[in-house]
Ligand SMILES: [Zn+2]
C-alpha cells in the first residue's frame with residue numbers, strides 16, 4: 001500500500017490529498033488475501049503527513065464458543081503521523097524520529113501504509129469472537145455443535161437447591 005507523497009510534501013502546510021484504497025493483501029499474516037477498501041486522507045503538517053484512514057475488510061475468525069469458522073467484517077480506523085526521512089526541498093537526510101515506532105516516509109517519498117493497516121487490523125479483531133450473539137456452543141459431554149441441533153446427551157444435573165422446587169410442580 002504505497003503512496004508517492006513527494007508532491008504533497010512540497011505543497012504548503014494544510015494541503016490535503018485523498019487516496020482511494022482498493023487492494024487485496026495478506027494483511028494480518030494468516031496466509032489469506034483480504035480485500036481492503038476505503039479511503040485515506042492525508043494532511044501536510046509542518047513536520048509530517050498526518051494520515052487518517054477509514055478502511056473496511058473481512059477476516060475469517062474462529063468462534064470461541066463453537067469453534068466454527070465465520071467471516072467477520074473489520075473496520076480499520078486510524079490516524080497516524082508519518083515523518084519524512086529526507087528533506088524534500090534539499091534532498092538531505094533528516095534526523096531520525098525520536099521514537100523508533102514512528103511511521104516514516106522513505107527516501108523515494110513513498111508512504112507505505114501496510115504496517116499501520118496491519119497493526120490496526122489486529123487491534124480491530126475481537127479477542128473473544130462469537131459466530132453469532134446467541135451461539136449455542138458445543139455440548140460439554142459429546143462435543144456436538146449445538147447450533148446444528150440438540151444432541152442425545154441427558155440434560156445436565158440440575159442444582160440440588162432447585163430440586164425441592166421441582167417437586168412442587
Ligand atoms: Zn459459535
Ligand SMILES: [Zn+2]
Pocket residue numbers: 139140141142143144151152153
Ligand atoms: Zn451431547
